[in-house]
Amino acid sequence: MITDIESATPALCRLQLGSELRQLRQAAGLNGRQVVRKLLWSSSKLTRLETGDNASVEPSDVIALCQIYGATAEQRAVLEGYAAVTKTRRDWWQSAEYRPVIRPGFKAYLGLEATASAFQTYASEFVPGLLQTEAYVRAIYANGHQALSAEEVDSLVTVRMTRQEALLRTESPLKLTAIINEAVLRRAVGGPKVIRGQLGHIVDVVTARPNVRVQVVPFKLGLHPAMSGPFVVLRFSDRAVPRHIVYLENLAGAWVYRKEGDVERYVEAFADLQALAPGPHESLNLIKKAVKEH
Structure with a gap:
């Protein structure tokens, strides 16, 4: 978990977000196919989220995954914070x-x-x-x-x-x-x-x-x-x-x-x-x- 989200880079937030979402999915006993079927997503969308490959992450996508995984209110708040950073800031190479x-x-x-x-x-x-x-x-x-x-x-x-x-x-x-x-x-x-x-x-x-x-x-x-x-x-x-x-x-x-x-x-x-x-x-x-x- 990132201790200071305010100063974290978007790249770090994407990677950490993907890592924690993957761990939540595995803890819930779900595989990727089950998740994308529930949300009507493509399998590549979930893969990009979990590997941190997206330029930004929609908070609504994080909320949907947290509901399926049974995340706590504290976990959800942290993950939404990561997503917010990816939406409001840009890494230098994305200019x-x-x-x-x-x-x-x-x-x-x-x-x-x-x-x-x-x-x-x-x-x-x-x-x-x-x-x-x-x-x-x-x-x-x-x-x-x-x-x-x-x-x-x-x-x-x-x-x-x-x-x-x-x-x-x-x-x-x-x-x-x-x-x-x-x-x-x-x-x-x-x-x-x-x-x-x-x-x-x-x-x-x-x-x-x-x-x-x-x-x-x-x-x-x-x-x-x-x-x-x-x-x-x-x-x-x-x-x-x-x-x-x-x-x-x-x-x-x-x-x-x-x-x-x-x-x-x-x-x-x-x-x-x-x-x-x-x-x-x-x-x-x-x-x-x-x-x-x-």
Whole structure:
């Protein structure tokens, strides 16, 4: 339960609302099919509510579910409060400025990232977004497969830079653990000057922020558990349901995985990779060496 709804973000309220509604449904001994049949809803509507994927939640929908689930007056008041926040406030990425350049799948991911307590990522080709410099981001979009206007590039750069503020929060900053392939250090994205600045930035952030940890997977390690490609594991607080979510992205789109079996495979792969890769100190030396080589 959120202790201070007044200061909570819409993304956090959506996630918490979905979690508590799911728990109430399960406590009432109902499955999703029974609920949507009673309310004449589509099954996707209930799924979106329980996973926090809606941009906003109608209080009337919450009231209807609370009646079916037999929620107490106190539970109903709290859940209606969550819904009210989603109706009266907007997350920064939902503004008109960013809406045209953020794909639906990525928009859903941003809501999860904003509420996560820890972020674990394996990066095979690019520096993880939360550690990228503005020059590096611009170089990526300038050479992308999709023709973008200068205004669209500016908006995408702002989105990337704004996301990084999660690492700097004074209260409960996001805990970032990044494992990057050695190819990321070698690939001169944007040219020597840009990549030197980018790698130097990683060194600075890791040195200054105890909530950021970076490891490098050197080529000499050979085969490793993440050879299939990059991924992100988002971890949530002990009270959140589910505890972990996986995000995958490629040229065709972006996907969020919540199924326990699918998620567990990525959680295990990241843990194995963390154990195989050189530790943070040795990895930092590899990054510093790459800076000099560029």
